[in-house]
Amino acid sequence: MARYKQRARELKQDAFRDATVSLFERLGDWIAARRRTVIYAVGAIVILVLVVGLWGWWSARRADEAQKALGEAIRIAQAPIGDVPAGYAGPKFANRRERAQRAAEEFQKVAARYGEPYRDKARYLAAVNLLEVDRARGLGELEALSKSGNDEIAAWAKFALAQAREADGQLDAALALYRELADARNPIIPPDDAKLRIAEILYKQGKRQEASDLLFRMVEAARTARDRNGKPIAQSDAVRAAAERLQAIDPDRYAQLPPEPPVEFPVF
Numbered sequence: 001m002a003r004y005k006q007r008a009r010e011l012k013q014d015a016f017r018d019a020t021v022s023l024f025e026r027l028g029d030w031i032a033a034r035r036r037t038v039i040y041a042v043g044a045i046v047i048l049v050l051v052v053g054l055w056g057w058w059s060a061r062r063a064d065e066a067q068k069a070l071g072e073a074i075r076i077a078q079a080p081i082g083d084v085p086a087g088y089a090g091p092k093f094a095n096r097r098e099r100a101q102r103a104a105e106e107f108q109k110v111a112a113r114y115g116e117p118y119r120d121k122a123r124y125l126a127a128v129n130l131l132e133v134d135r136a137r138g139l140g141e142l143e144a145l146s147k148s149g150n151d152e153i154a155a156w157a158k159f160a161l162a163q164a165r166e167a168d169g170q171l172d173a174a175l176a177l178y179r180e181l182a183d184a185r186n187p188i189i190p191p192d193d194a195k196l197r198i199a200e201i202l203y204k205q206g207k208r209q210e211a212s213d214l215l216f217r218m219v220e221a222a223r224t225a226r227d228r229n230g231k232p233i234a235q236s237d238a239v240r241a242a243a244e245r246l247q248a249i250d251p252d253r254y255a256q257l258p259p260e261p262p263v264e265f266p267v268f
Contacts, residue, residue: 066114070122073106077129100132120145120153128160139164146177155181155188162194166201175201192218192238199242203249212253215246223258232261 079091079099093099107126111119124145130138142164145157162177175198181187182194195218202211222239226232247254 062114066110066118069106069110069114070118073103073110073122073125076106077103077125097132100129104129104133116150120148120150124153124157124160127157131160131164135164151186152188155184159189159194162197166197171201171205190236190238192222192236192242196238196242196245199245208249212246212250215242215249216253216257218242219246219257223260235260 076091077099079093080088081093081095081099084090084092091102093102104126107122107129110122111126114122123141127138127141127145130141132138139161142157142161146154146161148154148157158177159181162174162181165171165174165177178194178198178201181189182191182198184191195214199211199214199218202208202214219239219242222233222235243254243257243260246257
């Protein structure tokens with residue numbers, strides 16, 4: 001009986017071996033019959049892998065170059081003016097105009113050489129610096145960027161444009177831009193930052209009560225806001241500035257604000 005079982009196993013193994021050999025033989029015949037096609041297919045796969053690998057390497061290298069170029073332009077835009085500490089080896093400039101001119105040129109080089117996400121960011125930073133040396137051109141660039149498909153760049157360009165209009169005394173134009181930012185459905189610029197500027201413009205226009213009401217609502221909402229655990233939410237710099245401004249222009253209204261919540265320090 002034991003010999004019978006052993007023989008059955010041997011026959012089963014032989015059948016499996018024969019089937020496997022037959023499968024490989026048929027596969028070999030199929031490859032031999034289609035040798036050229038198989039070679040082309042394998043070659044195409046190898047080329048595709050190489051192309052993808054080279055593209056990834058080139059893209060990473062290009063992104064690294066763009067980041068370094070943008071970083072260098074930002075370093076120039078933030079370089080000191082006039083005297084510098086002993087041992088300082090970075091860029092320095094005699095005045096703001098000279099620095100802005102050089103920074104704008106460097107940002108423009110980045111915008112011309114690299115694609116997104118670097119181009120529009122470099123264009124925006126170039127436009128901001130151009131306001132110092134060629135204001136009309138800088139304003140034109142900001143106008144164009146405020147309509148960019150890049151929501152973040154469009155919002156920052158609109159905010160910079162509003163600030164420029166305000167500085168130029170074009171209060172109605174600035175007010176309209178700030179209100180667009182404050183009412184944005186998915187805000188990029190913090191709404192309180194825009195509202196603070198709105199209140200300031202209203203005050204400049206002689207609308208003291210409107211300015212006071214807006215500042216009051218900002219600070220009141222911030223001081224009474226709570227998170228899901230019922231704890232006070234930290235106030236932004238814009239809200240603190242709004243409280244100071246309200247105290248300056250309307251002390252009586254400021255006195256009606258709810259008390260500022262106590263600061264809670266984290267427990268370690």
